Amino acid sequence: MKILIVEDEPKTGEYLRQGLSEAGFVVDLAPNGTDGLHLALHGDYDLVVLDVMLPGLNGWQVLKSLRGSGLHMPVLFLTARDRVEDRVKGLELGADDYLVKPFSFAELLARVRTILRRGRSGTEATTLRVADLELDLLRRRVTRAGKRIDLTAKEFGLLELLMRRHGEVLPRSLIASQVWDMNFDSDTNVIEVAVRRLRSKIDDGHDVRLIQTVRGMGYVLDDPKEG
C-alpha cells in the first residue's frame, strides 16, 4: 500500500513519514501543494494524507484538481482549523475523512486503516454494480437487468457518483460541485430535474426503485435488498 503525505511542516511530515513506514506502508512526502499534486497525479497512491494549509496550492485546490482529473483515491485531510465549514468544504470536495491538528499518530493510523479497508483504493473497478444495475466506466455504458440505458454525459456522471457512493445520502451541494463543477445555488433546480430524469430512465418499469429522494437531505442510490 502506497501513501502520499502532503505536509509543509517538516517535523510533522517526517513524523508521519516515519510512523507510516514503520506501520508497513510505502510512503512519499511532498512539502507543498504543487509537488503534492504532481506526485499524486502520477504516483498511483492508495491514499493521500493532505494538509489544508500549504504553500503553492492549498489542500482544497489539490483535492479539486485530483478529482477533476478523474482520480478517486481516498484523501484524508489534516486541518488545523476546527471550523465546521472547513470540514464540510473538504468533504464536499470529495475528501474521505479529516483529522484536526494536533492529533495522535495512533488516531491517524486508525483512520488510514479504516479508509483503506473500505476498499475504494488502488485499482479502480471498471464496472460498478448495484443490484441489477451496471455502469461500465470504460465503455461508458449503462445497463439494467441486461437492457441498455442511454444517458447524457451529465446523467452518466451523476449515476457514477451515486453508484460509487451507494447507500450514502448525497446532498445536492455535493452533487453540484462534483458533477456540475458549480457552487450550489438554491434557486436552481438543475439537480432536481436531472435526478428526476435519471431516475425515470433507471427505475421506470422495474419493481425495485434504486434511486430515492431523502427529503431535505439529498439523494441516495441503494439496493433495498442489500440492507
Ligand code: CA
Ligand atoms: Ca501546513
